[in-house]
Amino acid sequence: MGIIKTDKLTFEYIRRDEEGNVEGITRAVDEVDLDVKQGDFIAILGHNGSGKSTLAKHINAILYPTEGTVWVDGMNTQDEAHLWDIRQEAGMVFQNPDNQIIGQVVEEDVGFGPENMGVPTKEIWERVEESLKAVGMYEFRKHSPNKLSGGQKQRVSIAGVIAMHPKCIILDEPTAMLDPNGRKEVIRAVRALNDVEGITVVLITHYMEEIIHADQVFVMDRGHIAMEGTPREIFSRVDELKELRLDVPQVTLLAHELREKGVNLPEGILTIEEFVEALNGCQSF
Amino acid sequence: MIRDITLGQYYQADSVIHRLDPRVKLVATIGFIISLFVVDSWVGYVVAALFLVCMIKLSKVPFRYMVKGMRAIVFILLITVVFNLFLTPGEPLVSVWKLTITKEGMRTAVMMAVRLSFLIVGSSLMTLTTTPNSLTDGMEKLMKPLKYVKVPVHEIAMMMSIALRFIPILLEETDKIMKAQIARGADFESGNLIKKAKAMVPLLVPLFISAFRRANDLAMAMEARCYRGGEHRTKMKPLCYHGADRIAYGVLLVYFAGCVAIRIML
Numbered sequence: 001m002g003i004i005k006t007d008k009l010t011f012e013y014i015r016r017d018e019e020g021n022v023e024g025i026t027r028a029v030d031e032v033d034l035d036v037k038q039g040d041f042i043a044i045l046g047h048n049g050s051g052k053s054t055l056a057k058h059i060n061a062i063l064y065p066t067e068g069t070v071w072v073d074g075m076n077t078q079d080e081a082h083l084w085d086i087r088q089e090a091g092m093v094f095q096n097p098d099n100q101i102i103g104q105v106v107e108e109d110v111g112f113g114p115e116n117m118g119v120p121t122k123e124i125w126e127r128v129e130e131s132l133k134a135v136g137m138y139e140f141r142k143h144s145p146n147k148l149s150g151g152q153k154q155r156v157s158i159a160g161v162i163a164m165h166p167k168c169i170i171l172d173e174p175t176a177m178l179d180p181n182g183r184k185e186v187i188r189a190v191r192a193l194n195d196v197e198g199i200t201v202v203l204i205t206h207y208m209e210e211i212i213h214a215d216q217v218f219v220m221d222r223g224h225i226a227m228e229g230t231p232r233e234i235f236s237r238v239d240e241l242k243e244l245r246l247d248v249p250q251v252t253l254l255a256h257e258l259r260e261k262g263v264n265l266p267e268g269i270l271t272i273e274e275f276v277e278a279l280n281g282c283q284s285f
Numbered sequence: 286m287i288r289d290i291t292l293g294q295y296y297q298a299d300s301v302i303h304r305l306d307p308r309v310k311l312v313a314t315i316g317f318i319i320s321l322f323v324v325d326s327w328v329g330y331v332v333a334a335l336f337l338v339c340m341i342k343l344s345k346v347p348f349r350y351m352v353k354g355m356r357a358i359v360f361i362l363l364i365t366v367v368f369n370l371f372l373t374p375g376e377p378l379v380s381v382w383k384l385t386i387t388k389e390g391m392r393t394a395v396m397m398a399v400r401l402s403f404l405i406v407g408s409s410l411m412t413l414t415t416t417p418n419s420l421t422d423g424m425e426k427l428m429k430p431l432k433y434v435k436v437p438v439h440e441i442a443m444m445m446s447i448a449l450r451f452i453p454i455l456l457e458e459t460d461k462i463m464k465a466q467i468a469r470g471a472d473f474e475s476g477n478l479i480k481k482a483k484a485m486v487p488l489l490v491p492l493f494i495s496a497f498r499r500a501n502d503l504a505m506a507m508e509a510r511c512y513r514g515g516e517h518r519t520k521m522k523p524l525c526y527h528g529a530d531r532i533a534y535g536v537l538l539v540y541f542a543g544c545v546a547i548r549i550m551l
Contacts, residue, residue: 057505060509062505062509087509091510092509098454100502100506102447103450104417104418105295105416107521108521113510116510116511119519121519121521121522128521
């Protein structure tokens with residue numbers, strides 16, 4: 001069993017009117033089976049309302065399944081006795097950086113998680129230092145979070161999670177509110193964590209450019225997993241992605257269109273470099 | 286204009302006052318406020334003013350920051366002055382129509398104005414030199430005995446620190462909503478008081494909704510980071526008194542004793 005495993009995970013939002021009668025039931029997540037190996041970089045894609053955030057909140061035991069089961073590191077999330085262990089092992093970064101920073105000073109915020117876990121004072125300081133260094137925010141440790149840019153705030157949030165020494169991090173659209181530079185900063189930090197520290201990453205996003213380095217990609221649509229595979233496999237199915245209302249990176253799209261027009265290019269081109277190489281290969285014929 | 290409120294904002298600097306234990310600063314602020322009501326002579330106010338000026342100088346916080354905080358309470362200050370000026374009975378000085386300014390009225394009005402402004406400057410000095418987190422830590426520790434009478438001390442402290450942390454964010458948001466409304470023809474400036482108050486409604490409704498949404502998000506983020514109340518919690522910056530704190534208590538004691546002495550002697 002991997003670090004995160006779900007079995008027929010189903011979650012329903014129940015809408016009620018003012019008297020508390022059930023008005024309607026929305027199935028946000030519908031029989032999802034996931035199995036994530038320790039150390040993997042997983043990306044979950046999907047447009048708005050596809051159930052990807054709801055799925056993420058199950059991994060951190062913020063939501064509990066209506067049906068089915070979620071295991072984090074072998075612990076069932078519905079088992080109250082393991083609740084805090086699960087939240088420590090599966091850290092979560094949310095979309096809005098302003099709404100998840102608790103401290104008034106960067107270092108105090110990063111220390112919040114370890115404080116809650118009851119880590120001794122001396123060790124908290126060590127953890128804060130090492131996690132701020134891991135995301136490249138150490139020189140900002142005495143700053144007020146309000147004065148930082150969006151990308152910096154989000155890196156502080158990530159540091160706050162790393163300080164709890166999790167085995168995996170779930171990032172729920174961490175870049176949705178950032179500008180392109182901030183997005184790059186955050187993705188670079190996340191990739192470094194995965195490569196250097198070996199932390200399992202579950203990245204939820206709707207930006208295609210961010211998933212090209214993932215080991216495995218899941219595409220969600222209306223609560224189901226619609227597609228599954230490596231980024232290259234996913235991106236070679238351009239027409240299916242378009243049907244799911246997802247944008248393909250420009251390079252991939254261009255290569256796809258050219259291929260349809262008869263140019264001899266392979267499917268699933270992800271980066272500009274690859275594209276240039278493939279084009280050079282064409283010319284030599 | 287709305288961003289001018291500095292009350293509850295931390296000013297980063299490296300000074301003796303910044304490094305003091307938050308408990309000392311809390312006790313000192315309360316002591317200072319009490320002292321303002323203990324003294325009732327000009328000598329007393331001069332002493333209080335001197336004390337305050339020394340503290341501001343020591344704190345390295347620019348004086349204009351304090352004055353900025355004052356702007357928010359100018360209105361309250363004016364009302365207090367006017368009421369005291371006209372409604373204190375005593376020996377009449379000037380009399381226009383039914384309004385009489387008395388000698389005693391003059392005296393209390395000026396005193397109240399001085400008291401209130403000292404009070405505001407004194408407490409903003411505390412919030413400017415103490416991070417809300419350490420302020421709450423201090424409060425939590427000072428109020429710990431109340432835990433035995435079932436007062437949720439930790440929860441209150443946490444709520445306060447979060448409220449303080451969100452002041453600048455919500456102010457920024459108010460500014461944004463205001464500009465968005467102005468862009469669509471809303472008018473916050475003209476009209477009488479009632480009209481202005483009515484114009485605030487379309488500002489407050491979206492602000493409240495967004496505040497609730499933020500609260501919801503923040504609660505989730507805190508739970509995701511293993512927050513479960515004050516039990517089993519350790520401190521990143523545990524409070525313990527150092528030499529400077531003992532000296533500060535000494536200074537405070539001397540000042541307070543001085544104030545009481547002035548009151549008794551004069």
